[in-house]
Every structure is written in structure tokens, then in C-alpha cells.
Amino acid sequence: MRDNQMARSEERGGIAIVGAGPVGAIAAMYLAPRFGPVTVLERRADPRRGGGRRGRSITVMLSTRGWRALSELGLDAAVRAICLPIHGRCAHLPDGRSHVSPYSRDWRPIWSVERARLHCLLLDAAEATPGVKILFEQRVREVDPDVPAVEVENGDGSTRMAYSRVLGCDGAHSVVRAALVTRGAQAVVRRLELAHQEIDVPGGWLDPSTMHYWPTGDALFAAFPLPSGNFAGSLFLRHEGPAPSYAVVESGQDLLEMFVSRFGKPAAAIPDLADQLSVKSIGTIMTVSCDRWVWRDKLALLGDACHAMAPFMGHGMNCGFEDVRTLVDRLDSTQNWAAALAAYEKIRIEDAHAISYLSYQHYHHMANPPAESIAHAEELRNRLIALFPDRFVPLYERCAFTEESYAAVLKDDRRLDSLVEDLLSRHGAELVSASNSRLRACVSAAGIASLGEC
Ligand SMILES: Cc1cc2nc3c(=O)[nH]c(=O)nc-3n(C[C@H](O)[C@H](O)[C@H](O)COP(=O)(O)OP(=O)(O)OC[C@H]3O[C@@H](n4cnc5c(N)ncnc54)[C@H](O)[C@@H]3O)c2cc1C
Structure with missing residues (x-):
């Protein structure tokens, strides 16, 4: 910690949470x-x-993972009141066709909410929890994991404060994670090649029960329904590289022309598109992976601080809420911080790697119109899922509607991929349209053992 003559030193005790984002607020409500x-x-x-x-x-x-935490904290009804149910995603393909994929086979919804509104609701609830104090405009400059202590800077100077534990809920640029790195943790922080701009889209021309997206291969536009009846649009383009990256699109006019040529229908529906494209800030997306999340019985990372991910599966925050639940569950069952923190790290790291990987893969799935080359595999996959509903559950459904380990979901999905590849190499593309009985026979000939593992 910096040798600061001006720094005051205080012994506060209790738990310090660095960062009052959604995950920090949820953690405070569980722990106090x-x-x-x-x-x-x-x-x-x-x-x-x-x-x-x-x-x-x-x-x-x-x-489901996010709702579990909200309902354990008694916040589900209040949050539900500011959410909209979304039952699936509708792809608007370049050839003019559109295709709706439900999020689950029985059309259960996930719920869309403006992050800023949810955040304010969580801060209100955290502040109303006895024992929780939120101090704003307090920048943590440095963390000493051994004490543990934090050096905090505010308008009055800086203060070093010791606590019983420090939890890092301080997002992708975490200073708590930086302290773990000084104790040997390896962290990889990357700026995703994709940038995004948030564009307001008027409603009335799109079905509000699904989200909508326009895949073009090198650019993606998505629109999420809002309770107001309007949509929150997101334009995703690469930062660098050949057109249509933000680096190449040199003027507002270029960006507008690119948008109109690729996303004709949304362009026609957004009257102030040119203004929005020129004034809306271009956001970057950071990804984080870290091989250590805890330090002895003193310190832990949660949420984006340890696993910021691409947003395309819609799981970053849900996963952060699940981190908190897992940690608290371990603490409840052992009452021993060192053991609980170690168990938490062991359980969550593999899962975070899995959902981060899936989230990035999902971008390519959404951004690219379905290619002929993978169409057979996709179709066969869907037929197997329909034919063996107890054995194969669609990946998105398992991530969004269960609390199963993300790592287990990914493993099973890879096994299903191998089975599909094996079946296509043995029987060729004609198997995609074969009768159910033939498909069953081929699957069992491919090896009941591999099927049983799925
Ligand atoms: C375009 C987009 C779409 C997304 N869609 C989804 C979705 O559909 N579903 C989903 O689950 N997730 C989604 N996410 C991810 C989600 O927004 C994040 O996972 C979530 O906000 C992480 O919460 P957090 O509290 O861990 O971190 P943050 O929200 O980053 O909060 C960290 C807090 O720590 C504070 N802080 C940082 N450093 C310090 C410091 N040194 N001292 C004091 N305070 C500090 C920050 O000011 C901030 O308030 C999306 C993200 C993006 C970018």
C-alpha cells in the first residue's frame, strides 16, 4: 500500500464490498x-x-439464476413489476425471411429490464437492509489482501481502512483483482473486438413478445422490447479492421449509410437515426478471466470483477448473482471463511469459463445468417433434441431455465456435437430427413454408451 503521509488510518471491522453495482448490492443484502x-x-x-x-x-x-437470488431476498415481485417477459428471439434474415426461436421448448420467458432501473431498485433495497451502509464517491485505490485493508480516496483525501473481509464486486477493471494479482493470480483482461452503440427504436412495428435481431455477418443490430412499448436497440460493429468497422466508418454519414444498407427496416423505423448514430457513445466490451478468485479467509472476487463476458447469452449479471448465492451457501454450510472461500472458487471458476466461452460463441451464432455448411448439423441436432427430450435439452434452455453447472452444460453440448458429427459422417445428410425409427436405430448403432453420457 502506498506510503501516504496524509492518509488517515481507521479500523472499521465488518465486511467491505468494493463496488455498488448490481452484484455488490446483492452481496450486501445476503451478507449483512x-x-x-x-x-x-x-x-x-x-x-x-x-x-x-x-x-x-x-x-x-x-x-432463472438471477431470479433465484432476487426471490431469496424478497425482491422478485418488485423487480417483476419493471420487467417484460420475452419468449424468444426473432431473426430477420438478409433474404427477407424471419425465424422465431423460443428460449425454451415450452415457450417460457426470460425477462428484460433496463439495467439502470434495476440497479436503482437494488440500491434502495440494499440501503434498507439493516447493517448495510453504501458510501458513494469513495474510490478504492489499493487493497492489501493480508490485513485486509483498503485505501479509499474521496473529496477529503485518502483513508486506509481495515476490515474483516474485502469482497471485490468492482467490475471489469477491478482494483481488488489487481491486489490478487500481486499474490500470484493470473488475470487476462481483453477488450472485445466488438463495440456497441445503444439506439432507441420506436415500437409499433415489431412483436414485443420477442427480441429481434438482424444478422449480416459483419454487423449485428438487436432490439429488445421495453415496458414503454419502444425497443432498446444495440448496434454491434468491430472496433478495427475492414469495413464496416468503426475505424473505417469515418464520418456520421458513412455510419448512417452502412446502417441503412444493412438494416433497412429498422433504419426506416427510427426517424432520428442519423442524430443518434452521431451522438450516442460507442461502448467497449471487456472480458475478464482470472485463475484465482480468493485470498485465504480474507478476500474474494464476484461478478464482472472475475468473469466479465460478452453479452450475447445474457448471463453476466445472472452469473454474478449466482456467485453470491454460491459463496453464501458455502458460508452457511461451513461457517468457516477460509474453507468456504476455497470451495466457492473451486465451484465457480470452471462454470465462469464455460459461460464466458458460450457467450462469445453465441455472438457468431447470432451475427451470421445460417450457413448451408452447418444447416444439416443444426437440423439433425434439433431432430435429436425433439426425439430424445429427456436426454437432450437445448443449450440455451439449460443455461437460462436451470441452475445446472454451466461447465456441465457445455460438456454435454460438446458430446451432442460429436454425436451429430459422427452420425453425419456415417450416414450422410440424408439422415436429417430420415424417419424417426431410422434415426433412433442410427443413434443406437452409434453407441448407446455415448448417448447415455449426454
Ligand atoms: C451490452 C450489454 C448487455 C448485457 N446484457 C446482459 C444480460 O442480458 N443479462 C445479464 O445477466 N448480463 C448482461 N450484461 C452484463 C451485466 O451488465 C454485467 O455482468 C453486470 O453489470 C455486472 O455487475 P457487477 O456489479 O459485477 O459489475 P458492474 O456493473 O461493473 O459494477 C461495478 C461497480 O464497481 C464500481 N467500482 C469500480 N471500481 C471501483 C473502485 N476502485 N472503487 C469503488 N468502486 C468501484 C463501479 O463504479 C461500479 O458501480 C450485459 C452487459 C452489456 C455491456
Whole structure:
């Protein structure tokens, strides 16, 4: 920790949470009733009083893992009131066709909510929890994992404060993670090649029960329904590289022409498109992976601080809420912080790697119109899922509507891929349209053992 003559030193005790984002707020609500005072240190101003990031209105999807935490905290009804159910995604293909894929085989919805509204609701609920204190405009500069202690800077200078534990819920640029790196953790922080701009889309011309997306291979536009009846649009383009990257699209006019040529229908429906494209900020997406999440019985990382991921599966925040639940579950069952933190790290790292990988893969799935070369495999996959509903559950459904380990879901999905590849290499593409009985016979000839593992 920096040798700062001006720094005051305080012994606060209790738990410090660095970062009052959605995950920090949820963590505070779980921990204060169990372990006493929790102080949340947030570098930004209070967003409920006009602080925080202005001009960014990201829509996030809540699925089963997120709802579990919200309902355990008694917040499900309040959150549901500001959400919209979304039953699937509708692809608008370049050839003019559209295709709806339900999120689950029985059309269960996931729920869309404006992150800023959800965040404010969570801050209100956290502050109303006895034992929780949220301090805004307190930037944590440095963390000493051994004490543990944090050096906090605010308008009055800097103060070193010791706590019983420090939890890092401080997002992709985590200073708590940086402290773990000084103890040997290896972290990889990457800026995704994709940038995004949030574009307001008027409603009335799109079905509000699904999200909509326009895949073009090198650019993606997506629109999420909002309770107002309008849609929150997101344009995804590469930062660098050949057209149509942001680096090549040199002027607002170029960007507008690119948008109109690729996304004709949305372009026609957004009257102030040119203005929005020229004034809306271009957001970057960071990904984080880290091989250590905890330090002894003193410190742990949760949420984006340890696994910021691409947004295309809609799981970053859901996964962060699940981190908190897993940690608390371990603490409840062992009452021993060192053992609980070690178990938490062991359980979650593999799962976070899996959902981060899937989230990035999902971008390519959504951004590219279905290619002829993989169409047979996709179709066969879908037929196997329909024919063996107890054995094969679609990957998205398992991620969004169960709390199964993401790593197990990924493993099973790879096995299904291998089975499909094996069947196509033995029987050729004609198997895709074969009768159910022939397909069953081919699957059992391919090896009941491999099927049984799926
Ligand atoms: C375009 C987009 C779409 C997304 N869609 C979804 C979705 O559909 N579903 C989903 O589950 N997730 C989604 N996500 C991901 C989700 O937004 C994040 O996973 C979630 O916000 C992470 O919460 P967090 O609290 O861990 O981190 P953050 O939200 O980043 O909060 C961290 C907090 O820590 C504070 N902080 C940072 N450093 C310090 C410091 N040194 N001192 C004090 N405070 C500090 C920050 O100011 C911030 O308030 C999406 C993300 C993007 C970009």
C-alpha cells in the first residue's frame, strides 16, 4: 500500500464490498443479516441522484439464476413489476425471411429490464437492509489482501481502512483483482473486438413478445422490447479492421449509410437515426478471466470483477448473482471463511469459463445468417433434441431455465456435437430427413454408451 503521509488510518471491522453495482448490492443484502455490518464503497456518485454513467441505457435479461437470488431476498415481485417477459428471439434474415426461436421448448420467458432501473431498485433495497451502509464517491485505490485493508480516496483525501473481509464486486477493471494479482493470480483482461452503440427504436412495428435481431455477418443490430412499448436497440460493429468497422466508418454519414444498407427496416423505423448514430457513445466490451478468485479467509472476487463476458447469452449479471448465492451457501454450510472461500472458487471458476466461452460463441451464432455448411448439423441436432427430450435439452434452455453447472452444460453440448458429427459422417445428410425409427436405430448403432453420457 502506498506510503501516504496524509492518509488517515481507521479500523472499521465488518465486511467491505468494493463496488455498488448490481452484484455488490446483492452481496450486501445476503451478507449483512448473516455477518453484521457491511460497508459498500462505490467510486461513482449515487445514480438515484443523477450520478453514475449518463446516456447509457443497457437492457439486461434476467433468467432463472438471477431470479433465484432476487426471490431469496424478497425482491422478485418488485423487480417483476419493471420487467417484460420475452419468449424468444426473432431473426430477420438478409433474404427477407424471419425465424422465431423460443428460449425454451415450452415457450417460457426470460425477462428484460433496463439495467439502470434495476440497479436503482437494488440500491434502495440494499440501503434498507439493516447493517448495510453504501458510501458513494469513495474510490478504492489499493487493497492489501493480508490485513485486509483498503485505501479509499474521496473529496477529503485518502483513508486506509481495515476490515474483516474485502469482497471485490468492482467490475471489469477491478482494483481488488489487481491486489490478487500481486499474490500470484493470473488475470487476462481483453477488450472485445466488438463495440456497441445503444439506439432507441420506436415500437409499433415489431412483436414485443420477442427480441429481434438482424444478422449480416459483419454487423449485428438487436432490439429488445421495453415496458414503454419502444425497443432498446444495440448496434454491434468491430472496433478495427475492414469495413464496416468503426475505424473505417469515418464520418456520421458513412455510419448512417452502412446502417441503412444493412438494416433497412429498422433504419426506416427510427426517424432520428442519423442524430443518434452521431451522438450516442460507442461502448467497449471487456472480458475478464482470472485463475484465482480468493485470498485465504480474507478476500474474494464476484461478478464482472472475475468473469466479465460478452453479452450475447445474457448471463453476466445472472452469473454474478449466482456467485453470491454460491459463496453464501458455502458460508452457511461451513461457517468457516477460509474453507468456504476455497470451495466457492473451486465451484465457480470452471462454470465462469464455460459461460464466458458460450457467450462469445453465441455472438457468431447470432451475427451470421445460417450457413448451408452447418444447416444439416443444426437440423439433425434439433431432430435429436425433439426425439430424445429427456436426454437432450437445448443449450440455451439449460443455461437460462436451470441452475445446472454451466461447465456441465457445455460438456454435454460438446458430446451432442460429436454425436451429430459422427452420425453425419456415417450416414450422410440424408439422415436429417430420415424417419424417426431410422434415426433412433442410427443413434443406437452409434453407441448407446455415448448417448447415455449426454
Ligand atoms: C451490452 C450489454 C448487455 C448485457 N446484457 C446482459 C444480460 O442480458 N443479462 C445479464 O445477466 N448480463 C448482461 N450484461 C452484463 C451485466 O451488465 C454485467 O455482468 C453486470 O453489470 C455486472 O455487475 P457487477 O456489479 O459485477 O459489475 P458492474 O456493473 O461493473 O459494477 C461495478 C461497480 O464497481 C464500481 N467500482 C469500480 N471500481 C471501483 C473502485 N476502485 N472503487 C469503488 N468502486 C468501484 C463501479 O463504479 C461500479 O458501480 C450485459 C452487459 C452489456 C455491456
